[in-house]
Amino acid sequence: MTAALEIRGITKRFGALTAVNDVSFGVERGQILGFIGPNGAGKTTTMRICATLEYPDHGDVFVDGHSVLTYPREVRARLGFMPDSYGAYANTTIWEYLDFFARAYGLKGDARRKRVGEVMDFTQLGDLQEKEIATLSKGMKQRLCLAKTLLHDPSVMILDEPAAGLDPRARVELRELVRALAGMGKAILVSSHILTELAEMCDGVAVIERGELKATGLVGDITRGLRSHAQVYVRVLEPIEVLERALAEQPLVQKARRDGAGVVFDHAGAPAELAKLLAALVAQGLQPVEFAPREANLEEVFLTLTEGKLQ
Ligand SMILES: Nc1ncnc2c1ncn2[C@@H]1O[C@H](COP(=O)(O)OP(=O)(O)OP(=O)(O)O)[C@@H](O)[C@H]1O
Numbered sequence: 001m002t003a004a005l006e007i008r009g010i011t012k013r014f015g016a017l018t019a020v021n022d023v024s025f026g027v028e029r030g031q032i033l034g035f036i037g038p039n040g041a042g043k044t045t046t047m048r049i050c051a052t053l054e055y056p057d058h059g060d061v062f063v064d065g066h067s068v069l070t071y072p073r074e075v076r077a078r079l080g081f082m083p084d085s086y087g088a089y090a091n092t093t094i095w096e097y098l099d100f101f102a103r104a105y106g107l108k109g110d111a112r113r114k115r116v117g118e119v120m121d122f123t124q125l126g127d128l129q130e131k132e133i134a135t136l137s138k139g140m141k142q143r144l145c146l147a148k149t150l151l152h153d154p155s156v157m158i159l160d161e162p163a164a165g166l167d168p169r170a171r172v173e174l175r176e177l178v179r180a181l182a183g184m185g186k187a188i189l190v191s192s193h194i195l196t197e198l199a200e201m202c203d204g205v206a207v208i209e210r211g212e213l214k215a216t217g218l219v220g221d222i223t224r225g226l227r228s229h230a231q232v233y234v235r236v237l238e239p240i241e242v243l244e245r246a247l248a249e250q251p252l253v254q255k256a257r258r259d260g261a262g263v264v265f266d267h268a269g270a271p272a273e274l275a276k277l278l279a280a281l282v283a284q285g286l287q288p289v290e291f292a293p294r295e296a297n298l299e300e301v302f303l304t305l306t307e308g309k310l311q
Pocket residue numbers: 014017019037038039040041042043044045046311
């Protein structure tokens with residue numbers, strides 16, 4: 001067993017509804033895996049099973065080799081779960097909150113003070129430690145929740161929609177924190193609906209819909225698997241109609257369509273054919289200023305693999 005988090009064939013039913021159906025994938029040490037899927041796809045249910053908060057009907061999850069079914073205590077000691085929402089704590093400051101949970105994790109005396117200080121430093125909450133939780137902004141609360149998740153220095157982290165409701169700057173900061181944690185060798189599973197953010201942060205993705213895993217792997221590999229043709233974007237100095245006419249005469253160019261000031265088309269040929277196409281455009285007197293393969297993005301993966309049906 002190599003992956004730090006290993007999900008093996010888990011199925012979870014709620015009455016007649018199969019929320020998670022025979023899902024398997026793994027997250028390696030130092031890897032950030034994005035978990036994407038539409039509302040109700042089964043992301044939170046999968047994560048809660050990993051965090052020992054829910055039993056699967058079938059299958060098992062291993063955290064650093066420990067089964068959630070037979071060794072839940074060992075799993076809890078090694079796993080940090082940041083839920084998508086958490087309770088309100090009246091009349092409690094940041095420091096009191098973290099100190100309380102550090103006690104719950106069994107940290108004592110100087111070790112506890114040191115650890116609380118470390119997680120506050122890491123999440124940049126030190127200056128706010130006397131602030132009451134009820135008065136924190138959404139971004140501060142998310143950082144506090146992350147700080148709490150880090151108290152016992154877990155090797156596997158499960159973050160359920162950590163970026164929901166954050167402004168762009170707070171999202172960038174969160175992304176940097178998550179990257180730093182991966183840099184420390186932690187395995188991180190993070191769910192999000194913000195696909196651009198996942199694409200920037202994650203090494204790979206797992207796509208789930210209606211409880212079924214649709215794909216796992218690197219974003220680039222998945223998109224290449226989805227597309228039979230390369231997509232190319234071209235923009236020339238001449239009017240766009242001239243370019244469209246020139247492309248229409250090229251046998252390997254398919255589905256040319258306007259995109260901003262240029263044209264995107266599918267190209268079925270080898271790179272050498274693409275080079276010839278560019279030369280042909282230039283030979284016709286066109287002046288290309290952009291000519292580049294276009295990478296499929298996560299949004300395309302999401303929309304192609306999922307059907308948008310709710311259950
Ligand atoms: N405790 C429960 N009892 C009954 N049904 C549940 C329960 N928890 C989840 N479900 C159902 O299981 C399915 C999966 O829910 P889940 O919360 O895992 O989805 P999700 O992918 O996290 O969605 P979202 O993006 O909206 O957070 C949904 O149809 C949901 O209604």
